[in-house]
Amino acid sequence: MPSTSSAVSDSGRSVPSSLWRDRDFRRLWVGQTASQLGEHTTLIVLPLFAVLTLGAGAGELGVLRAVGQAPILLLSLFVGAWVDRWRTRTVMVVTDAGRTLILGAAAVAALLGWSGLPALLVVAFAVGALSVFFDVAYQASLVRLVRRDQLLQGNSALEGSRSAAQIGGPALGGASVSLLSAPLAAASGAVFFALSFLSIRRIRRTESIPDRPERPPRVWRRIHEGLRFVVGDTSLRTVCLASAAFQFSFAAMMTVYLLFLPRELHLSGATVGLALAATGPGALLGSMLAARLPGRFGHGPVLVAAAALGDGVFLCVLALHGSPGVTVAALLAINFVFGAAGQVVNVTVMAVRQAVTPDGMQGRAAATITFVGMGTAPLGSLLGGFLAMEWGLRTSLLVTAAGMLLSPVVMALSPLARLGRVLPVVRDAPPTGRPQAHGTAARDSGAAHGAATETGS
Numbered sequence: 001m002p003s004t005s006s007a008v009s010d011s012g013r014s015v016p017s018s019l020w021r022d023r024d025f026r027r028l029w030v031g032q033t034a035s036q037l038g039e040h041t042t043l044i045v046l047p048l049f050a051v052l053t054l055g056a057g058a059g060e061l062g063v064l065r066a067v068g069q070a071p072i073l074l075l076s077l078f079v080g081a082w083v084d085r086w087r088t089r090t091v092m093v094v095t096d097a098g099r100t101l102i103l104g105a106a107a108v109a110a111l112l113g114w115s116g117l118p119a120l121l122v123v124a125f126a127v128g129a130l131s132v133f134f135d136v137a138y139q140a141s142l143v144r145l146v147r148r149d150q151l152l153q154g155n156s157a158l159e160g161s162r163s164a165a166q167i168g169g170p171a172l173g174g175a176s177v178s179l180l181s182a183p184l185a186a187a188s189g190a191v192f193f194a195l196s197f198l199s200i201r202r203i204r205r206t207e208s209i210p211d212r213p214e215r216p217p218r219v220w221r222r223i224h225e226g227l228r229f230v231v232g233d234t235s236l237r238t239v240c241l242a243s244a245a246f247q248f249s250f251a252a253m254m255t256v257y258l259l260f261l262p263r264e265l266h267l268s269g270a271t272v273g274l275a276l277a278a279t280g281p282g283a284l285l286g287s288m289l290a291a292r293l294p295g296r297f298g299h300g301p302v303l304v305a306a307a308a309l310g311d312g313v314f315l316c317v318l319a320l321h322g323s324p325g326v327t328v329a330a331l332l333a334i335n336f337v338f339g340a341a342g343q344v345v346n347v348t349v350m351a352v353r354q355a356v357t358p359d360g361m362q363g364r365a366a367a368t369i370t371f372v373g374m375g376t377a378p379l380g381s382l383l384g385g386f387l388a389m390e391w392g393l394r395t396s397l398l399v400t401a402a403g404m405l406l407s408p409v410v411m412a413l414s415p416l417a418r419l420g421r422v423l424p425v426v427r428d429a430p431p432t433g434r435p436q437a438h439g440t441a442a443r444d445s446g447a448a449h450g451a452a453t454e455t456g457s
Contacts, residue, residue: 075129
């Protein structure tokens, strides 16, 4: 399992030296890495806290996980509208401080015997809500911190650290619960958020954000502006549709997949965990490939090819019938390819979204795409369970894995597939009554010069 230090070197190699020498970018990278470690550690610690310390049953555990995920659907659009009006550094620092205090208080309460499941539900929702704020803010912050021609490399570094956190966070959370105790494990998540707070608050560069009018538009109007902007842009609209198709099919497929591995292939729980963990190292490789491939082959072709490869590779699972050793090796390879290709798609899509979106619309665009994409996942999970009961595991896996290919098909049939090696031109935001910050328009137009011919937009 890669350590944090290896993630640093991997991500560091994917960033041009001029960007990596930027102290403010390094502070953002360190803070985001620590935050992601804290978030993924907490996602494991809180359920284990409920089961081991509070004796929660399966139903209660399901409620706890649902409550922690609910802020994505309930708050994403509002957070996007709110973040666009504030400095992202301020948002990230405040949310880090809030998560540190909440988890620290939860750990103290547990050590004193004052905690119960209702309190843990409040903690899960609060941490999840603050994580939505942080995730939207850090995606918007990169655009305000680096030049647009550095977006792909910057996103590669940030996504690489997130991938490392996805590997190390759950393992660290499980180990800390086993070696320490559930309350002290919760405190370990607070430590990571505190480290993120200390790093991000040291960012000194002044952000260029739109001026606030004397009478700012209401939040519902700002949400509507974000929705209208995403729907009105061909690339962003395609990203929304492809994301919704992928998340729906992937949630259905994973429900079947997690039943298929132990019941059809007779794998132990530890082996299943090992196979799934291969996604993380693959994602680290994908973050480095994403810094190079679009500039060589074009953003559109790389998006379509990577999505087709990563989504289609799960069809290979249906061919597995052999010895356990061969099966496990094949599953490791399948999950590794899925992680690498999926990360190429993630980084490239994020760079395209940031390039075509004005600074004053970054938070709302990110939140709208997250809302539309992740909103289909619960329905997909329900469908996967229904198909597994009615059609059997192997047939259900075939149908749901094939359904994931809808995402690259949607992209291939759209102008997004024709994006070239240069990122497209930033679009004008809908009128909001707020003038753009001085210097932003000039920087955007200069960075996008010549992109219209390249992309055909």
